[in-house]
Amino acid sequence: MTHLIIDARDYDNWQKHHSGGLLIPADKRPTVLQADRAAGEREALRLASAYMGGCFVLFAPVAIAKRMPEASHVNLKGEPIYYRNVARLIPTLDPEDHSDIPF
Numbered sequence: 001m002t003h004l005i006i007d008a009r010d011y012d013n014w015q016k017h018h019s020g021g022l023l024i025p026a027d028k029r030p031t032v033l034q035a036d037r038a039a040g041e042r043e044a045l046r047l048a049s050a051y052m053g054g055c056f057v058l059f060a061p062v063a064i065a066k067r068m069p070e071a072s073h074v075n076l077k078g079e080p081i082y083y084r085n086v087a088r089l090i091p092t093l094d095p096e097d098h099s100d101i102p103f
Contacts, residue, residue, distance in 0.1 A: 002033040002061070003040035005047065009055040034058075064090045 007028045014022040034040035037060060044056045068088045071080030 002035065003037055004030045004033065004059045005040060005044050006030055006057050006059065007047070007051075007054050008057045009053060011055075061092050063092060066090060 006024060011022060014025060017023045032043075034043055037058075040058045040060075044058045047056045048054055066088060067085040069083040070086045071082070072084040073080070073082035075081050
Protein backbone atom coordinates (compact mmCIF):
# COMPACT_ATOMS: atom_id res chain seq x y z
CA MET A 1 0.00 0.00 0.00
CA THR A 2 1.32 3.44 -0.84
CA HIS A 3 2.26 6.13 1.69
CA LEU A 4 2.41 9.95 1.58
CA ILE A 5 4.89 12.37 3.14
CA ILE A 6 3.82 15.92 3.99
CA ASP A 7 5.96 18.77 5.32
CA ALA A 8 3.84 19.78 8.32
CA ARG A 9 5.91 22.66 9.67
CA ASP A 10 3.78 25.73 10.36
CA TYR A 11 0.59 23.67 10.06
CA ASP A 12 -0.94 25.93 12.72
CA ASN A 13 -0.98 28.66 10.04
CA TRP A 14 -2.67 26.54 7.35
CA GLN A 15 -6.02 27.77 6.08
CA LYS A 16 -9.08 26.06 7.54
CA HIS A 17 -11.22 24.04 5.13
CA HIS A 18 -15.03 24.09 5.22
CA SER A 19 -14.99 20.36 6.12
CA GLY A 20 -13.29 21.22 9.42
CA GLY A 21 -9.81 20.11 8.38
CA LEU A 22 -6.83 22.11 7.18
CA LEU A 23 -6.05 22.94 3.56
CA ILE A 24 -2.52 21.81 2.63
CA PRO A 25 -0.66 24.74 1.00
CA ALA A 26 0.34 24.14 -2.63
CA ASP A 27 4.07 24.25 -1.84
CA LYS A 28 3.65 21.53 0.82
CA ARG A 29 1.43 19.11 -1.12
CA PRO A 30 2.92 15.67 -1.78
CA THR A 31 4.00 14.89 -5.33
CA VAL A 32 5.19 11.29 -4.87
CA LEU A 33 3.47 8.19 -3.51
CA GLN A 34 5.96 6.04 -1.62
CA ALA A 35 5.86 2.34 -2.54
CA ASP A 36 5.66 1.07 1.04
CA ARG A 37 6.28 2.05 4.65
CA ALA A 38 10.02 1.30 4.57
CA ALA A 39 10.55 3.48 1.48
CA GLY A 40 8.42 6.22 3.05
CA GLU A 41 10.45 6.16 6.26
CA ARG A 42 13.72 6.36 4.32
CA GLU A 43 12.45 9.30 2.27
CA ALA A 44 11.10 11.12 5.35
CA LEU A 45 14.52 10.76 7.02
CA ARG A 46 16.27 11.98 3.87
CA LEU A 47 14.00 15.02 3.67
CA ALA A 48 14.49 15.81 7.37
CA SER A 49 18.26 15.66 6.85
CA ALA A 50 18.14 17.83 3.73
CA TYR A 51 15.77 20.55 4.97
CA MET A 52 16.57 22.25 8.26
CA GLY A 53 13.46 22.89 10.34
CA GLY A 54 11.24 20.58 8.30
CA CYS A 55 8.69 18.38 10.05
CA PHE A 56 7.96 15.53 7.65
CA VAL A 57 4.99 13.33 8.50
CA LEU A 58 4.45 9.91 6.93
CA PHE A 59 0.79 9.03 6.32
CA ALA A 60 -0.46 5.48 5.75
CA PRO A 61 -3.89 4.65 4.33
CA VAL A 62 -6.35 3.06 6.77
CA ALA A 63 -9.36 2.70 4.45
CA ILE A 64 -10.42 2.97 0.83
CA ALA A 65 -13.79 4.41 -0.24
CA LYS A 66 -15.05 2.76 -3.40
CA ARG A 67 -18.32 2.27 -5.27
CA MET A 68 -19.21 -1.43 -5.43
CA PRO A 69 -22.02 -3.20 -7.30
CA GLU A 70 -24.75 -4.58 -5.05
CA ALA A 71 -27.69 -6.69 -6.19
CA SER A 72 -30.91 -4.68 -6.03
CA HIS A 73 -33.29 -7.13 -7.74
CA VAL A 74 -33.27 -10.93 -7.91
CA ASN A 75 -35.32 -13.41 -9.92
CA LEU A 76 -37.33 -16.29 -8.42
CA LYS A 77 -34.19 -18.44 -8.37
CA GLY A 78 -32.42 -15.86 -6.20
CA GLU A 79 -30.03 -14.84 -8.98
CA PRO A 80 -29.27 -11.10 -9.19
CA ILE A 81 -30.69 -9.43 -12.31
CA TYR A 82 -30.17 -5.73 -11.50
CA TYR A 83 -27.40 -4.00 -9.61
CA ARG A 84 -26.85 -0.58 -8.08
CA ASN A 85 -23.53 0.98 -7.13
CA VAL A 86 -23.15 1.62 -3.42
CA ALA A 87 -20.25 3.48 -1.76
CA ARG A 88 -18.37 1.21 0.67
CA LEU A 89 -15.51 1.84 3.07
CA ILE A 90 -12.91 -0.92 2.85
CA PRO A 91 -10.38 -1.04 5.72
CA THR A 92 -6.78 -1.63 4.64
CA LEU A 93 -5.56 -2.62 8.11
CA ASP A 94 -7.02 -5.04 10.62
CA PRO A 95 -8.30 -2.85 13.51
CA GLU A 96 -7.26 -5.49 16.04
CA ASP A 97 -3.71 -5.74 14.66
CA HIS A 98 -1.60 -3.29 16.66
CA SER A 99 1.77 -4.67 15.50
CA ASP A 100 2.27 -1.63 13.22
CA ILE A 101 1.89 0.85 16.09
CA PRO A 102 5.32 1.71 17.57
CA PHE A 103 4.13 2.35 21.17
